[in-house]
Amino acid sequence: MARVLSLDSEEHRRAQELLPWFLNETLDADEAAGxxxxxxxxxxxxxxxxxxxxxxxxxxxxxxxxSLDHDWAALRAxxxxxxxxxxxxLATRPWWRPGLQLAVGIQAAVILALAVVLVGVSLPxxxxxxxxxxxxxxxxxxxxxxxxxxxxxxxxREALRGAGARVVGGPTASDAYLLHLSDxxxxxxxxxxxxxxVARAESLQGGPSR
Amino acid sequence: MLRSxxxxxxxxxxxxxxSDASDVALVxxxxxxxxxxxxxLYRSYYLRLMRFLGLMTSRRTIVEEALxxxxxxxxxxxxxxxxxxxxxxxxxxxxxxxxxxxxRAQDEPVDPPADEPSSEDAGPExxxxxxxxxxxxxxxxxxxxxEQRCALVFxxxxxLPYGEIADIMNCPVDTVKTRVFxxxxxxxxxxxxxxxxxxx
Numbered sequence: 001m002a003r004v005l006s007l008d009s010e011e012h013r014r015a016q017e018l019l020p021w022f023l024n025e026t027l028d029a030d031e032a033a034g035x036x037x038x039x040x041x042x043x044x045x046x047x048x049x050x051x052x053x054x055x056x057x058x059x060x061x062x063x064x065x066x067s068l069d070h071d072w073a074a075l076r077a078x079x080x081x082x083x084x085x086x087x088x089x090l091a092t093r094p095w096w097r098p099g100l101q102l103a104v105g106i107q108a109a110v111i112l113a114l115a116v117v118l119v120g121v122s123l124p125x126x127x128x129x130x131x132x133x134x135x136x137x138x139x140x141x142x143x144x145x146x147x148x149x150x151x152x153x154x155x156x157r158e159a160l161r162g163a164g165a166r167v168v169g170g171p172t173a174s175d176a177y178l179l180h181l182s183d184x185x186x187x188x189x190x191x192x193x194x195x196x197x198v199a200r201a202e203s204l205q206g207g208p209s210r
Numbered sequence: 211m212l213r214s215x216x217x218x219x220x221x222x223x224x225x226x227x228x229s230d231a232s233d234v235a236l237v238x239x240x241x242x243x244x245x246x247x248x249x250x251l252y253r254s255y256y257l258r259l260m261r262f263l264g265l266m267t268s269r270r271t272i273v274e275e276a277l278x279x280x281x282x283x284x285x286x287x288x289x290x291x292x293x294x295x296x297x298x299x300x301x302x303x304x305x306x307x308x309x310x311x312x313x314r315a316q317d318e319p320v321d322p323p324a325d326e327p328s329s330e331d332a333g334p335e336x337x338x339x340x341x342x343x344x345x346x347x348x349x350x351x352x353x354x355x356x357e358q359r360c361a362l363v364f365x366x367x368x369x370l371p372y373g374e375i376a377d378i379m380n381c382p383v384d385t386v387k388t389r390v391f392x393x394x395x396x397x398x399x400x401x402x403x404x405x406x407x408x409x410x
Contacts, residue, residue: 062344
């Protein structure tokens with residue numbers, strides 16, 4: 001028979017706390033059994049459960065389905081705008097910038113080559129001089145990367161610099177690039193993957209894939 | 211009386227697991243820029259997000275904007291989804307943070323929707339229509355803190371377990387229980403006698 005229990009009892013307090021989840025049926029079996037047993041004998045909790053059940057029954061959806069196509073079209077337009085901006089930023093880069101980057105790259109390579117020659121001369125027994133065209137194993141691609149379609153060139157540069165990576169090949173037919181990651185540890189790859197501009201980054205040396 | 215609260219069936223749980231698996235597959239396709247997968251995900255979550263955001267803020271224009279803002283974050287951050295939570299938890303966590311930003315930006319007091327009469331228009335002897343009841347509910351929810359409001363909306367109108375609500379709101383489970391407990395007491399006080407009648 002139902003009776004009014006002390007409102008201060010631990011059992012009552014716990015039942016009160018769990019009532020919303022008893023009603024939405026997401027409690028585990030032990031919790032649900034405890035609340036059900038308490039409800040059997042607590043008039044206050046029975047009334048509270050009935051009031052909460054009525055509150056849950058209030059129709060809260062307000063013809064939202066009618067706006068779905070309209071709202072999707074609005075979001076799709078925002079996506080298209082972002083992609084267009086990215087495309088334009090790549091297309092309107094100053095003509096001299098790629099050339100300048102190439103010149104700086106060649107200059108850096110020459111300096112590096114001179115440094116290698118000097119070190120090779122000064123350290124007897126060290127690795128022999130290797131020409132620029134030679135396949136230096138340290139410069140091999142060790143990561144395959146796909147940038148997000150809406151990533152800007154600035155984002156890409158930031159991602160590469162942040163991870164200490166440089167492009168050594170690509171784009172491939174699937175718009176992937178080959179990178180050399182100077183730090184081959186998993187943390188460096190994870191940092192590259194975490195960048196918002198990166199859609200996918202995979203190690204070419206085996207190990208766990210994304 | 212207790213038999214009026216049915217036990218969750220295995221079929222419902224099995225359906226939910228199946229939905230989780232297809233959601234994960236969609237998010238993985240979104241992560242490589244698949245717009246069609248994104249549209250499928252958008253359509254799948256649209257009504258649930260509308261319901262959540264519509265109860266977090268009663269301004270329709272803000273709701274629509276917040277929904278698309280949240281889904282744009284889903285598009286941009288899909289590569290960060292790590293399967294440690296359900297896709298729905300991850301998406302609702304994004305929507306929750308977006309809703310908080312929208313509420314903070316919402317300086318002016320919230321008016322009742324124009325097409326929904328306020329409680330003063332209905333005499334105590336009149337039975338509240340569904341739209342009036344919803345309007346009263348929104349008015350009551352407006353009186354809660356955003357955190358209380360969110361926890362209560364997820365528990366009552368999305369049937370989420372307290373653990374999942376805690377994951378979405380990034381807080382301890384006990385905090386969720388406390389927010390819902392105090393939120394519903396305050397909601398009852400704010401709804402007043404007319405709405406309490408509607409509850410019965």
